[in-house]
Amino acid sequence: MKYDFDKKVDRTGTNAAKLIGYKSYIFHADDTMELPFKDDEFIHLWVADMEFACAPEILDAIRARLDRQILGYTVNSDSRLYDALNTWCKERYDFEFKREELVLSAGVVPAIVRLISYIVKDNDKVLFNTPAYGQFANACRINQKEYITSDLIKDEDGKYTIDFEDMDKKMAQADVPLFILCNPHNPTGRSWSEEELEKMAELIKKHDMWVISDEIHCDLRRADAPKHIPLGKVMPDYDKLITCMAASKSFNIAGLSESSIIIRNEKLRKQWLIYSDGLVNPLSHEGTIAAYTKGADWLKECNEYLDGNFELVNTYLKEELPEIIITPSETTYLAWVDFSNYFEENEKVELFFATKSGVLIEADKAFVDNANRMVRINIACPRDYLKEGLERMVDSIKNKHDEPFLGLTSNTKL
Numbered sequence: 153m154k155y156d157f158d159k160k161v162d163r164t165g166t167n168a169a170k171l172i173g174y175k176s177y178i179f180h181a182d183d184t185m186e187l188p189f190k191d192d193e194f195i196h197l198w199v200a201d202m203e204f205a206c207a208p209e210i211l212d213a214i215r216a217r218l219d220r221q222i223l224g225y226t227v228n229s230d231s232r233l234y235d236a237l238n239t240w241c242k243e244r245y246d247f248e249f250k251r252e253e254l255v256l257s258a259g260v261v262p263a264i265v266r267l268i269s270y271i272v273k274d275n276d277k278v279l280f281n282t283p284a285y286g287q288f289a290n291a292c293r294i295n296q297k298e299y300i301t302s303d304l305i306k307d308e309d310g311k312y313t314i315d316f317e318d319m320d321k322k323m324a325q326a327d328v329p330l331f332i333l334c335n336p337h338n339p340t341g342r343s344w345s346e347e348e349l350e351k352m353a354e355l356i357k358k359h360d361m362w363v364i365s366d367e368i369h370c371d372l373r374r375a376d377a378p379k380h381i382p383l384g385k386v387m388p389d390y391d392k393l394i395t396c397m398a399a400s401k402s403f404n405i406a407g408l409s410e411s412s413i414i415i416r417n418e419k420l421r422k423q424w425l426i427y428s429d430g431l432v433n434p435l436s437h438e439g440t441i442a443a444y445t446k447g448a449d450w451l452k453e454c455n456e457y458l459d460g461n462f463e464l465v466n467t468y469l470k471e472e473l474p475e476i477i478i479t480p481s482e483t484t485y486l487a488w489v490d491f492s493n494y495f496e497e498n499e500k501v502e503l504f505f506a507t508k509s510g511v512l513i514e515a516d517k518a519f520v521d522n523a524n525r526m527v528r529i530n531i532a533c534p535r536d537y538l539k540e541g542l543e544r545m546v547d548s549i550k551n552k553h554d555e556p557f558l559g560l561t562s563n564t565k566l
Contacts (some may be wrong), residue, residue: 153456153457154449154450154453155207155208155449155450155453156205157204157276157453157457157534158246158535158536159194159204159205159534160192160203160206160534161203161205161500163203163258164192169199170196170198170199170201171191171196172262173199174194174196174198174199174512177199177256178198178502178506178512178514178518179502179503179506187506188507188510189506189510190410193507193510194510194511194512195510195511195512195537195541195544196444196512196529196530197511197512197529197530197533197539198512198513198514198528198530198537198540199514199515199530200338200401200406200485200486200530201237201401201404201406201407201530201532202404202485202533203528203531203532203533203534203537204454204457204530204532204534206403206404206405206440207403207443207446207447207450207451208450209442209447209450210405210439210442210443210446210447211448212442213439213441213442213446214273214435214438214442216350216437216438217434218435220485223434223435224434225367225431226247226431226432226433226437226492227431227432228256228430228432228437231251232441233254233412233437233440233441233444234251234254235257235363236440236441236444236445237254237397237412238242238251239444240381240444241397244371244379244380245370245379245380245381245382245385246381246385247384247385249361249384249395249416250416251488252421253414253415253416253421254412254413254414254434255411255412255414255415255421255424255428256410256411256412256415256428256528257410257411257413258409258410258411258412259398259400259406259409259411260290260398260400260411260413261287261290261325261366261394263396263411263413263498264287264288264332264366264400265294265295265366265394266424267293267364267420267424268291268292268295268330269361269418270420270423270424271293271329271330272295272297274328275327276297276327276328276329276330277297277298277299277300277325277328278292278297278298278299278300278328278330278331278332279299279300279301279302279319279322279323279328279330279331279332279486280299280301280302280331280332280333280334280348281301281302281303281304281314281319281333281334281337281520281528282301282303282519282520282521282523283301283303283304283339283340283519283520283521283522283523284301284334284519284520284521285334285339285366285519285520286518288332288334288520289506289520297524298510299520300322300328301322301520301521301522302314302315302318302319302322303315303318303521304337304340304342304522305481305541307486307539308477309477309480310478310479310480310488310490311342311479311480312337312342312479313339313348314344314351314352316351316352316355316476319355320355320358323355323356323358323359323361324359324543328361329361329362330361330362330363330364331356331362331364332360332363332364332366332528333352333362333363333364333365333366333383334365334366335349335365335370335380335381335382335383336367336369336370336373336380336482336483336484337368337483338366338369338484338486339484339486339487339488339519339523339526339528339537340479340483341479341480341481341482341483341484341486341487341488343373343377343380343469343482343485344381345378345381345473345481346381346386349381349383349386350386351381352383352386353386353387353390356387356390357387357390360392362394363383363390363392363393363394364394364396365382365383365384365393365394365395365396367379367380367382367383367395367396367397367398368396368397368400368401368411368414369401369402369483369484370382370397370483371401371402371451372401372402372454372455372458372483372484372485373439373455373483374455374458374462374481374482374483375455375456377482377483378482380483382395383395384414388455388518390416391416391417392416392417393416394413394414394415394416394417395413395414396411396412396413396414397411397412397413397414397525398410398411399439399440399443399444399447400483401485402443402447402451403443403447403450404532405436405440405443405452408433408435408436408439408440409433409436410432410433410437410439410440412438413431435472437467457535458485458531458532459533460535461485461531461533461535461538462464462481462487462531464531464535464538464539464542465478465487465529465531465538465542466478468542468546469489469542469546472546472550473494473546473549475493475494476489476490476491476494477489477490477492477493478490478492480524481513485527485530485531485532486530486531487527487528487529488526488527488528489526489527489528489529490525490527491515491525491526491527491549492524492525494525494549495525496550497524497525498516498524499525500515500516501513501515501516501525501527502514502515502518504548504552505527505545505548508548508551508552509544509545509547509548510544511541511544511545511548513526513527513528513530513545514528515527515528528540529541545556
């Protein structure tokens, strides 16, 4: 490989949320929480950023911008980002959009928060599928809006499909104007097929729904997975569709905080722009453009490396824990694993792995519904690091009943 994905990058002293934010994010506790591992002894397989060094082409672009010596107020005034992203989407997904439809946000989640405030009126609700990325629910809470859910259906092999009959009933409710689609789906890793997307499109049109399509994980795909299909390609003329994309997950640049939001509806877009100053971070902007124009080779090798990591997860966990169910991965760098045969219902899975194995993962309540005893494992890390994490997890399960697990809280002393 041209790029070294086995390299372990030292992130200490960088204020990395992954290293210092786990007590508040995972356990909703403060720094008084005591665990039997020091911060630097944990294996971090939780929040969705990578342990891979950024593509050097992106770092070079940022350095080149620094060499211009002034970092004053900056706007997205030229067509470079539009040209880069539109070309990226056209070449990979046969999807194009108009330049005037593109607005920028500090992230996809902040964009969803804003869009809910514009679209969803008082006493109305938001619909999304579950298990769901927890920030969808949080975006509703921030806006003091309720949400309703439609559970995905999981078969005995762990594969998820859509309950279209249930979705139809939920969309038919007069107080549900907005559907948030996760395409591809986080946390299950499903890549929705053209047939599935067309059925969704039929329901969306039937009920005249607004739809936000979160496509942030679209570039991260298994070698044998079908090509990503943007909902915007299936619904080329649907005015009430907003597509959210970003280089943040694909290229491990979430900290640059720049996402692309494609808003077709002119009235909604004007509303967005009224509350936007048009400014961008000059370094973030150059990094994002470089990702789409110069990052293809890095991304290709990254996906190939992730294929190998997923193979490790599948073979090792299934061999060591035969009753485990691993959802077949098509996208993302997040393994979705069913540990229900190894834990009691509502057992504190995240806390168990943190205290017994020194591995930090997200599970259960980190997601919205339909996720009891499910674990999301971030495998975007050097293989030796991942292997150590998996070995620790397996060892803790095999020795689970050697001593009682007390269900520790922030007030528990060890």
